[in-house]
Amino acid sequence: MEIFQWIIDLFLHLDRHLAEVIRDYGTLTYILLFVIVFMETGLVVTPVLPGDSLLFAAGTLAAAGFLAVGPIFALCAAAAVTGDSVNYCIGHFVGPRIFARQKSRWFNPRHLDRTHEFYERYGGKTIILARFIPVIRTFAPFVAGIGAMGYARFFCYNVIGGLLWPGVCVFSGYFFGNLPAVKRHFSLVILSIIAISILPGVAELLHNRSEAVQKITNKQRG
Numbered sequence: 449m450e451i452f453q454w455i456i457d458l459f460l461h462l463d464r465h466l467a468e469v470i471r472d473y474g475t476l477t478y479i480l481l482f483v484i485v486f487m488e489t490g491l492v493v494t495p496v497l498p499g500d501s502l503l504f505a506a507g508t509l510a511a512a513g514f515l516a517v518g519p520i521f522a523l524c525a526a527a528a529v530t531g532d533s534v535n536y537c538i539g540h541f542v543g544p545r546i547f548a549r550q551k552s553r554w555f556n557p558r559h560l561d562r563t564h565e566f567y568e569r570y571g572g573k574t575i576i577l578a579r580f581i582p583v584i585r586t587f588a589p590f591v592a593g594i595g596a597m598g599y600a601r602f603f604c605y606n607v608i609g610g611l612l613w614p615g616v617c618v619f620s621g622y623f624f625g626n627l628p629a630v631k632r633h634f635s636l637v638i639l640s641i642i643a644i645s646i647l648p649g650v651a652e653l654l655h656n657r658s659e660a661v662q663k664i665t666n667k668q669r670g
Contacts, residue, residue, distance in 0.1 A: 466502070466505050466506060466509060467509060467514070470509060470514050470515065477515065478515070478519055478520070478523055481502070481506060481520065481523060481524060481527075482523045482524065482526070482527045483527075484497055484502060485499070485502075485503075485523075485524045485527035485528055485531065485614070486527040486528075486530060486531040486534075487531070488531070488585070488586060489527070489528050489531030489532050489535060489585060489586060489589070490530065490531030490532065490533075490534040490535050491531075491534075491535070491538075491586075492535065492538060492539075492586060492587065492590050499582060499585065499617075500580070500582070500617050503524060503613075503614050503617030503618045503621065504617050504618070504620055504621035505621060506520050506524075506618060506621065507520065507617065507618040507619060507620060507621025507622035507623075508621040508622070509621075510618070510621070510622050511621070511622045511623070517618065517619070517622050520614075520618055521614055521615060521618050521619070524614035524618065525610050525611050525614045525615070526610075528579070528609070528610035528613060528614055529606055529607055529610035529611075531589075532575070532588075532589040532606045532609075532610065533589070533603070533606060535586070535589035535590050535593065536589045536590070536592055536593035536599065536602055536606075537593060538590060538593065539589065539590035539591060539592065539593025539594045540593035540594065541593075543590060543591075543593055543594035543595075566578065566584060566588070567588075567591060567592075572597060572601060572602075572605050573605070574588050574592075575588055575589065575592065575597075575602060575605035575606055575609050576605055576608055576609040576612065577609075578609070579609040579610070579612065579613035580613060580616075585613075589602070589606070
C-alpha cells in the first residue's frame with residue numbers, strides 16, 4: 449500500500465520530486481517526463497497531473513546541468529502533440545457517451561461545459577490558449593474530437609500549441625529558474641506559475657457571471 453501511495457504522489461507531484469528522480473533514475477527521467485505530459489494532455493481522467501510547474505522545474509534543473517534542455521523540450525513537445533491527438537480520437541469515438549454520464553470520482557461534466565464556453569468565445573484558438581490553462585488543456589482536444597473541429601484544422605493548432613507550451617515553460621525555467629531570487633523562493637515561483645496559468649479561466653468565469661447578472665438585471669427592469 450505504501451508503494452502504491454508513493455507512486456501516486458510521485459505522478460501527481462513530480463515537479464516537487466524531480467531532483468530525487470534524476471538522482472535515482474538518471475536518463476529514465478526523460479521517459480517519465482514524456483509519460484506525465486502525455487497523460488495530462490491525452491487522458492480525460494488525468495487533468496490533475498502537474499504540467500506548467502513540472503516543465504518549469506525540468507528547465508531549471510537543465511540549467512543546473514542535471515538534464516539537457518534540448519531533449520526535454522523535444523520530448524515534451526512530442527508528448528503534448530501526441531497526447532492531444534489521442535485525446536481528440538477519444539472524444540471522437542466515445543465523447544457522446546461520456547457527455548451523458550453524471551459526475552463521478554474520475555469525471556466532472558462541468559469541465560466539459562467550461563471548455564465548451566471557451567470554444568464558443570475563442571474558436572480554434574482554444575487549442576492553443578488551453579495549453580496554458582490547467583484542466584481546460586486536458587478537455588479542449590476531447591471536445592474538439594466530439595465535433596467542435598475537423599482533425600486537419602485541429603492538428604495545425606495542436607502542433608502550434610504543442611510547441612509553444614513546453615517552449616515557454618521549459619525555457620522560462622532554463623533562463624530564470626536558477627536566478628538567486630527564484631532559487632530562494634522556488635515554491636512560490638511554482639505557485640505563481642500555476643496562478644498565472646489559471647488567470648484566463650478565472651477572468652472568463654467572472655466575465656460570464658457578470659454577463660449573466662446583467663441579463664437578469666435587464667429582464668427585471670424590462
